[in-house]
Amino acid sequence: MxxxxxxxxxxxxxxxxxxxxxxxxxxxxxxSFYVTQPIFEQVEVESCTPGFPNPICVTEIKSQPVLGADGKITTETRFSGLESYRNVLELGRVKAAISNGSWTQLMNVDFWKALRFTLSFTLLTLPLVLIVGLSIALAVNNAVRSLRGPVIFISLLPFIITPVIGGLSIRWLFIGDGILTAAMEWMSGANISMFAQAWTIELMMMFYRVWHVAPFAFVIFYAGLQTVNQDTLESAIIDGASRWERLRFVIVPHLMPLIVFIALIHLMDSYRVFDEIVAFSSQSHVISLQWLTYDFLTPDDAGNRAISRASATAMLTMVGIVLLLIYPLKRTWRDHKGSH
Amino acid sequence: MSTPKALRQSAALRFGSAGFLIFWCLIAAFPIFWILVMSFKNPVDAFASNPLDVIFGPATLAEGDGLSIMDVVLGLGVLWLSFRFAFRHLPEMVEKFTKPGTVIMGWVIAVLGFALVFIVVFFGILPWVLTGLNAMSGPLGDPIIGLTPKNYVSVWVDNEFYRNFINSLIVTGGVVTVSLTVGTLAGYGLARSGSNLAFWLLILALIFRALPHSVLVAGYLPVFINSAEILRPILGDAAPTLYGKPYAVIAVLVAINQPFTIWMLRSFFQNIPMELDEAARVDGCSHFQAFRRVIMPVMWPGVITTGLFSFLLGYNDFLVTSLLLDAQNQTMVPAIAGYFNRETTTTDQVEAIAAAVSITAPLFLLVMVFQRQIVSGLTAGAVKG
Incomplete structure (x- = not known):
């Protein structure tokens, strides 16, 4: 061409x-290097109250926004260098927290709180998704042929559902005295409130994410299982490999490229965790990096959007995804070059 | 049995695997099934802590909304018959009555007609017949399960959810059409070119795919809000403010979706033998004609599959649409977030559930009809690459 x-x-x-x-x-x-603010001017205002014999007059200096010809507040955009980054990272508070050795103090700073959650969420769900997906694939491969279609149909439902709605459907099972919370209370005898502390919310979010992504892993693993070389399996049996050893040394190595593929996609997607925060309304307990940017971008009560701070968090989020993906991408690149 | 003895599994293993599968299916389907049940109850029942109360809905029943055994049996019967008809006889009828070349048109008409007949029968004739039957059949006609369509009525009629539905339709329709048009061209070009440039473009697309969407939206937002001023020197007074416009969101979602689309379409195009192009070229087609007249007609499965995934992206998106659309053009998914943020009463919550089920229903139908295409789409990139 x-x-x-x-x-x-x-x-x-x-x-x-x-x-x-x-x-x-x-x-x-x-x-992220510029900041747009309303221009303020210092005005000397003389206010007088009637008095005797002379009115009592006070002059004070007020700062008020400059109004343009159209009656709107004029804004200026100025170069601020790394100020937005400093505002987001709040290194001063971080230093204080570290010197105190206080983890909770560090977790009070929004950015680090979000980073902590995003990373732990990504890294904890990854193995779960792989294991659950592979188990379902093995179980379906083991099942009667006529059952496979319906099982795949049911499995696709959590995958295809709108993420926010999927999260909500889990939330509604637990909210207040929802049936699952009630069941857990009945079993443990304790009064459980799933939305009062961060770790239970995180647990539900991770459950939701695994529920949502495992079908994707399952379908891909299931397709991969169809191409496992039966001769290799047979020779493994003749060599006396147990079922577990066959899984460990024949099937998993065969699926390795798929495992890398799913891991890569999952790293990209779960690093972007956002819909869960909305669905579980967890902003007061748990936030993620992408939610932080979203929050800066939503207009506040006065209708202002913190664009420069949002840009700074966005750039930092990007740095994170680059760092996270360098290793797996390098690996695929090596494999790609090695295969030629 | 032809399974060799060594491959045969112990009973414990077989039961374990079957049990795990049943357990998974329960977990996979239960939350979705449960919101469906909750959406038909009044708030007291929907958020009851006893699951039986949620299913049978005594409080809903006490308000006078309920179904008798007769209703349930007949209703399920009609549902089952119509599903059977839709999946067995409808395809045959479409095949019989359409000429080759107008198959898509035939399907559209068939589906619309079927939906119309179903609505008339299920919501028009059936209740009318049942009122008569219930009165005659004594104890079988007494309502036993509480069930009310009230939540749906207040969501769709009182809160004008249909506006959001139409907006969703516009946005997803636009995303699917544009991203397929642009994507098939690019996918074909990338599949048929072995140059280094093509390889690097694909890698670039992969990197773009990894970007968090909030990063991109942070880039659009100031530009879109001020676009009238920015574009004025070029377009004059006709310069539009892009913020809040559905077409701007369509363009954004198409771009976000492009990396994925071209990867998937490329792998489908690679399955089509090169010889087909060459034959067309020898017969005097230009590259574009070969693409248009020879390749596209055999590419439909791939296009449908990719279209499905574009549809999902546009339909399911929350972040981009909630930030870039104003309240008037809001799509369904961000609109539902508005529901439970109010969170004042449980009535709002139940209405949010009804809205959630309304959003999920089309997706459910989609999986039913296109299960095979979805599976093939998921595996297309992965198994070969």
Whole structure:
């Protein structure tokens, strides 16, 4: 294919990606160094109250926003360097917390709180998704053929459901004295409130995420299981390998590329954890990095959006995903080069 | 049995695996089933701590909304018959009455007609017949299960949820059409070009896929809000404010979806033998004509599958739509967040559940009809790559 035809085919897609992905990235990067604020001016106001013999007059200096010709508050955008990053990272409080050796104090700073949750969420759900997905795939592969279709149908439901709704459906089982909370109270005899502390909410979020993603892993593993070399399996049996050893030394190595693929996708997706925060309304206990940006971008009561701070958190979030993906990407790159 | 003895499994293992599977199916389906049940109850029943109360709904029954055994039996019967008809006879009828080439049109008409007949029968004729039957059949006609459509009525009629539904329809429809149009072109180009440039473009797309969406939205938001001023030098007074406009959101979602779309379509195009292009080229087609007249007709399965995933992305999105659309153009998923943020009464909560079920119902139908395509789409990229 000539370059010109290639360009004509790929062009529209590439333009869209550059315009709506690459360009915003650059603009976010720029925004994070600038800050837009209303201009304030110092005005000397003389206020007098009637008095005898002379009115009592007080002059005070007030600062008030400058109004433009159209009656709106004029704003200025100025270069602020790393100020937004400093505001987000709050290194002063972090230093104080570290010197006190106080973990709770550190967790009071929004950014570090969000980072802690995002990373632990990502790294804890990853093995769970892989194990649950593989177990379902093995079990389905083991089941009667006529049952496989219905099981796949049911398994696809949690995967296809809108994430916010999926999270809500789990939340409604537990909220207040919802049936599952009631059941747990009945079993333990204690008074349980699932939404009063951070760790139970996190537990529910992780449960939701595994419930949501495991079907994806399952379908891919299940397809992979169909291509396992039966001869290798048979020779393993002849060599006296137990069922567990066959799984460990024949099936899992065969599925390794798929495991890497799912892990990669899962790292990307669960690092973006956001819908759970909305669904479980957990902002007062648990927040994630992406939610932090979202929160800065939503207008506050006065209708202002903290764009520069949002940009700073967005850039920091990006740095995180790059760091997280470097190792798996390097690995696939090595494999890719090794295979040629 | 042809299974070799060594491969045969012990009873314990077989029971364990079957038990695990049943357990998984329960977990997978239960939350969704449960919100369906809750959505038909009044608040007291829906949030009762005893599961039996939630299922049978005594408080809902006391308010006079209930179903008798007769209602349940006949209702389920009609549902079962219509599903059977939809999956057995409808395909045959479509095949019989449509000419080749108009199959898609035929399906659209068939589905719309079926939906219309179903609605008339299930919500029009059936209740009318049942009122008569219940009066005649004595104890079988007494209501036993509390069930009320009240929540749905207040969501769809009083709170005008249909507006959000229409907005969702516009946004998802736009996303699917545009991303398939742009994506098939790019996917074809990438699949047929072995150049290094194509490889690097794919890697770039993979990197773009990893970006958190909030990062991108942080980039759009100031530009979209001020777009009228930014674009004025170019477009004059016709310059639009992009913030809040569905087409701006469509463009954004299409771009976010592009990396995934072109990867998936590329792997489908690679399955189509190169010889097909070459034959068309020898017969005097240009590259584009070959793509349009020879490749696309055999590409439909891949296009449908990719379209399904684009649909899911547009339909399920919360973050982009909630930040870039104003209240007037709000789609369904962000609208539901508004419901439970109010969280003043349990009535609001039950209405939120009814809205949630309304959002899930089309997805449920989608899995039913397109299960095979979804599975093939999930495995397309993974198993080969």
């Amino acid at each position: 000539k370059f010109k035809t290639f360009a004509a085919f790929v062009g529209p897609s590439l333009v869209m990606m550059l315009l709506f992905i690459a360009f915003p990235l650059v603009s976010v990067f720029m925004q």
